[in-house]
Amino acid sequence: MGTYRLLLLAGLGVTISLVLALAIAYAVGSILVPWLAGESPGHSAPYSSVFKVEMPVRSFKASSTKGLIEFPVSDRINIITPQYVRCPDICHWETNILIALFEEAYKANALDRIAFITIGLDPWDEDLNLASTYQEARAGEWLKRGVYWAWIYDNITLMRDIWNEYRIYVEKDEKTRLINHFAGFIIVKDGKVVYVVVPTTEGWSKPANVAKQIWELVDELMKATPQDHTHHQ
Numbered sequence: 685m686g687t688y689r690l691l692l693l694a695g696l697g698v699t700i701s702l703v704l705a706l707a708i709a710y711a712v713g714s715i716l717v718p719w720l721a722g723e724s725p726g727h728s729a730p731y732s733s734v735f736k737v738e739m740p741v742r743s744f745k746a747s748s749t750k751g752l753i754e755f756p757v758s759d760r761i762n763i764i765t766p767q768y769v770r771c772p773d774i775c776h777w778e779t780n781i782l783i784a785l786f787e788e789a790y791k792a793n794a795l796d797r798i799a800f801i802t803i804g805l806d807p808w809d810e811d812l813n814l815a816s817t818y819q820e821a822r823a824g825e826w827l828k829r830g831v832y833w834a835w836i837y838d839n840i841t842l843m844r845d846i847w848n849e850y851r852i853y854v855e856k857d858e859k860t861r862l863i864n865h866f867a868g869f870i871i872v873k874d875g876k877v878v879y880v881v882v883p884t885t886e887g888w889s890k891p892a893n894v895a896k897q898i899w900e901l902v903d904e905l906m907k908a909t910p911q912d913h914t915h916h917q
Contacts, residue, residue, distance in 0.1 A: 731883060734881050737876075741877055744846055747836070749812055757834075762799045763801070767804065783822065785899060796832075803850065811837060
């Protein structure tokens, strides 16, 4: 019953008003992403701000819903986003954008060139079983079609190292046990963060539009890397 209630909450996202949630998420992204990128946005659009970055990141071995993995996943473009299942609002908007990206990757016959990685934010109250249940509930059909979506949860020490490496702000409210955090998408290629995408307030409410903007970046990166074999889905 507890899992069912959490998934119901995930689908509804009604604990905090949408306006307040979007304002908080966008404010956090606006403050933290320029610090990560070290420069102004590469360009802004109605639905997101895109920061071009050249920042090498360490690889990690961590437990995930796909078993023990090493990430960033080599030979794939990694689309990384921070999330947690109990989140009352913004994380589930991130999932909506991810699902739209799954469709873009599927239509482009590129599922085996992309790894979708969720970096879990609540190792205190969540685990991989809960994350897996959430993934199946929200995107089970896409997982069956071959989408690589790994949700990472490991011990708190390792999770803190991962958050620090990717400059992901995480702060738990001890009273509510909710997590304040950076919300957005980090694109990694060849061991480097190359783009950080932060949806605008309008963008959070239009996930397909944000997904198309992210997909344009991913498509450019794929075109810059010649394929050595034909992909079949």
